[in-house]
Amino acid sequence: MDFLKTLQIQGNNPGVSTGSTWIKTKAAVIESYSPVDGKLIGSVIAADEKSYQTVVTTAQKAFEEWRTWPAPKRGEIVRQIGEELRKYKMPLGKLVSYEMGKSLQEGLGEVQEMIDICDFAVGLSRQLHGLTMHSERPGHRMYEQYHPLGIVGIISAFNFPVAVWSWNTMLAWVCGDVCIWKPSEKTPLCGIACQKIIQTVFKKNNVPEGVSCLVSGGREVGEWMSNDTRVPLVSATGSTRMGKAVAAAVGQRLGRSLLELGGNNAIIISKEADLNIAMIAATFGAVGTAGQRCTTTRRLIIHEKIYNKFKDKLAHAYKQLKIGNPLNEKNHVGPLIDKDAVDMYLAAIEKCKAEGGKFLVEGGVLKGKGYESGCYVKPCIAEAKNSFEIVQHETFAPILYIMKYKTMNEAIALQNGVPQGLSSSIITTNLLEAEKFLSQSGSDCGIANVNIGTSGAEIGGAFGGEKETGGGRESGSDAWKVYMRRQTNTINYTDKLPLAQGIKFDL
Numbered sequence: 001m002d003f004l005k006t007l008q009i010q011g012n013n014p015g016v017s018t019g020s021t022w023i024k025t026k027a028a029v030i031e032s033y034s035p036v037d038g039k040l041i042g043s044v045i046a047a048d049e050k051s052y053q054t055v056v057t058t059a060q061k062a063f064e065e066w067r068t069w070p071a072p073k074r075g076e077i078v079r080q081i082g083e084e085l086r087k088y089k090m091p092l093g094k095l096v097s098y099e100m101g102k103s104l105q106e107g108l109g110e111v112q113e114m115i116d117i118c119d120f121a122v123g124l125s126r127q128l129h130g131l132t133m134h135s136e137r138p139g140h141r142m143y144e145q146y147h148p149l150g151i152v153g154i155i156s157a158f159n160f161p162v163a164v165w166s167w168n169t170m171l172a173w174v175c176g177d178v179c180i181w182k183p184s185e186k187t188p189l190c191g192i193a194c195q196k197i198i199q200t201v202f203k204k205n206n207v208p209e210g211v212s213c214l215v216s217g218g219r220e221v222g223e224w225m226s227n228d229t230r231v232p233l234v235s236a237t238g239s240t241r242m243g244k245a246v247a248a249a250v251g252q253r254l255g256r257s258l259l260e261l262g263g264n265n266a267i268i269i270s271k272e273a274d275l276n277i278a279m280i281a282a283t284f285g286a287v288g289t290a291g292q293r294c295t296t297t298r299r300l301i302i303h304e305k306i307y308n309k310f311k312d313k314l315a316h317a318y319k320q321l322k323i324g325n326p327l328n329e330k331n332h333v334g335p336l337i338d339k340d341a342v343d344m345y346l347a348a349i350e351k352c353k354a355e356g357g358k359f360l361v362e363g364g365v366l367k368g369k370g371y372e373s374g375c376y377v378k379p380c381i382a383e384a385k386n387s388f389e390i391v392q393h394e395t396f397a398p399i400l401y402i403m404k405y406k407t408m409n410e411a412i413a414l415q416n417g418v419p420q421g422l423s424s425s426i427i428t429t430n431l432l433e434a435e436k437f438l439s440q441s442g443s444d445c446g447i448a449n450v451n452i453g454t455s456g457a458e459i460g461g462a463f464g465g466e467k468e469t470g471g472g473r474e475s476g477s478d479a480w481k482v483y484m485r486r487q488t489n490t491i492n493y494t495d496k497l498p499l500a501q502g503i504k505f506d507l
Contacts, residue, residue, distance in 0.1 A: 015216025062210030075125025082118030139494030148176030259470025263422030281453030291398030335375035422465030
């Protein structure tokens with residue numbers, strides 16, 4: 001395939017890099033099969049402990065120089081990376097689509113997110129501001145400033161194999177940090193491609209070796225990073241189970257963790273909703289990326305007066321969905337990432353039925369021509385109760401649970417009545433309902449939207465959630481502060497030393 005050749009990804013690829021240097025190991029080989037057609041795309045040689053140590057040592061040395069570069073100069077490097085990503089948007093978007101299984105439009109959209117965060121980070125490089133405060137002591141000035149942390153470890157998930165890495169990395173780089181990235185073992189070639197694109201810019205600008213490092217591999221690589229005292233911040237995206245393990249390991253050594261974990265997102269559909277908006281938001285939110293977004297719509301909470309009308313419209317919309325090769329832009333839904341995901345999808349359906357759920361649109365695995373990988377499934381809809389165990393659980397698949405409500409207080413209680421707290425939405429033309437949903441007694445999620453769905457996020461806002469979603473924030477707003485350490489400074493510009501609170505200490 002032409003896009004693989006353009007990205008220089010062919011055959012067996014070393015999976016460990018300190019920038020321009022690729023380190024060969026004798027560790028396990030990770031084979032990447034496309035869920036689109038089941039074919040082997042390529043393979044990656046994982047990191048072993050020796051190569052991991054080399055990477056960390058190189059990154060430590062790079063930090064000593066990189067942190068001394070003026071932030072706007074670091075921003076200039078990121079600007080050039082954004083230009084390089086524009087050049088490779090189509091081939092990288094195709095790789096994301098082919099290796100992960102999301103639609104080509106979504107693959108290209110993910111690369112656009114990378115470009116957007118580069119633009120954001122360039123501006124940020126001139127705005128890493130602190131505060132100036134008045135001192136209670138005469139002749140003194142107080143202020144606070146931010147300094148880079150050091151090495152930032154990044155553990156990313158398969159569903160956004162490049163964008164979430166860039167959210168962390170571009171901000172960390174302008175802040176003066178260096179990065180070590182462990183991409184998902186389910187999408188390792190996307191990591192190789194990004195590292196090769198970046199190499200071009202780094203070589204041209206004499207960026208120190210070790211500012212951008214890659215350590216491919218499985219769970220053990222994440223464990224090395226999480227337990228490594230030389231890595232002050234670990235940013236991890238994935239399941240709640242994984243996040244708890246990372247948080248425990250990093251917390252044990254009093255390091256920092258930035259966690260972006262599971263979601264169980266709901267849309268409240270008011271009796272005063274614009275049903276056309278509601279239909280688009282619900283359908284795309286539930287089936288986009290084959291239900292494999294952390295912001296995927298898992299639950300619809302529908303007012304009882306419009307429940308029957310809306311569920312019929314929804315069932316009709318599902319019948320129009322086209323499922324197939326995601327590189328074909330006419331298709332709405334691609335495959336799940338692998339057969340393990342298919343098994344979890346099927347188990348969730350059976351669990352829902354066992355708990356009393358009734359399927360409005362039946363699920364199942366698709367077979368036949370075009371579905372040879374065995375990873376294509378039918379998006380399905382079940383009438384269920386919020387209290388069902390399976391509804392309380394996040395299943396990374398296109399299963400949508402629908403339920404009724406009578407009052408707005410009941411709807412908000414249902415929305416909040418799950419362990420996760422990532423994204424939420426209300427569709428209403430009633431200003432009072434919208435404001436209540438956004439108030440302190442409304443949604444308990446990190447993201448709360450009105451008249452748009454739960455999926456998708458703009459670069460300018462901080463992205464993240466509460467409760468079992470982990471509490472982390474990435475991307476826009478002041479998310480940059482997590483990649484830095486805060487320092488308070490007091491300067492005495494007199495020839496005396498008055499003490500705080502008027503304390504006298506005469507010698």
